[in-house]
Amino acid sequence: MEISHLTEHSPAMQRGNYQKRCAIITAATAVFVRDGYVGASIDAIADKAGVSRQTIYNQIGDKEKLFAEVVRGINERSSAALVSTLASFPDKPDDLETELTAFAIRMTSNCLCDDDARTLRRLIENEGQRYPELFDAWKDYGPGRDWPAIAARFSRLAQSGAIEADEPELAARQFMALISADLPNEPGRRVAPSQVEAAARNGVKTFLRAFGPRRS
Structure with a gap:
């Protein structure tokens, strides 16, 4: 045999x-x-x-390499989710508020409140001081290296006249802060879809009051 x-x-x-x-x-x-x-x-x-x-x-x-691998994997998946979600950004909106709100819901669900984001926040809370270099990319609402890609979307809206923003990166930061402002601030807690939708609607309304096109 x-x-x-x-x-x-x-x-x-x-x-x-x-x-x-x-x-x-x-x-x-x-x-x-x-x-x-x-x-x-x-x-x-x-x-x-x-x-x-x-x-x-x-x-x-060893354990240290294993921990670094866990964080690296989460960052890679989170970055991929962000890139995928950004592909649905409303560059040429017919209804800016409605389409930005839908995008905000996708951004929150896919990138800010998904399983990886909750896990990473727990790890940052517990181990951020011990291994700050592992979490540098997540200082601002997601992978830091992807901020230029987020700002570029708002730059296009500004160039088209859909919003008024001399500093697209500032507009992007304000948008991300506003759509997450009403979310529960408890690491590891699951957020209900109704909470995501309410936070997105409130955040977008406030964002457009500041950056919406000025009426003559």
Whole structure:
């Protein structure tokens, strides 16, 4: 009888390693949120992931590397969600208030109040002072490196005359602050869709009072 051997480069082995890595990171995220960095242990993470300690060391490394990998993964997913949501920005609106409100709801649901955002806020609250460099990108309502992309959308609205904004980056910051101003400020808490919608409507109304086109 022929016996087939799986090598570390075989597709089946690669899939197995990827699945283990995903399980480890998912488990680590839950344990870091629950226990904090200091309280979390490799044993607890291994138990939750259903793998051995050695598998974690082989796949990722020690606890510090694992924590950095958790944060990196959240940042990458959050940045991708933001880019995807920005693609739906109303560059040429027929009804500015209605379309900005719909966009604000998508932005809040996809980027500010999703599972990754809640997890990251919990980690920042617990570990931000210990590892500030890991959270630098999330100083302002999401990945900091994507602020130019957000400001560019408001610049287009200003150029078209839909809003009046000499400083598009300021307008973007004000917009993001206003649509989240009425949201519950409790890290880890789920926000109801009705709360998201109400915050978006109130925020957009206030934003347009400041940046809407001036009537002659």
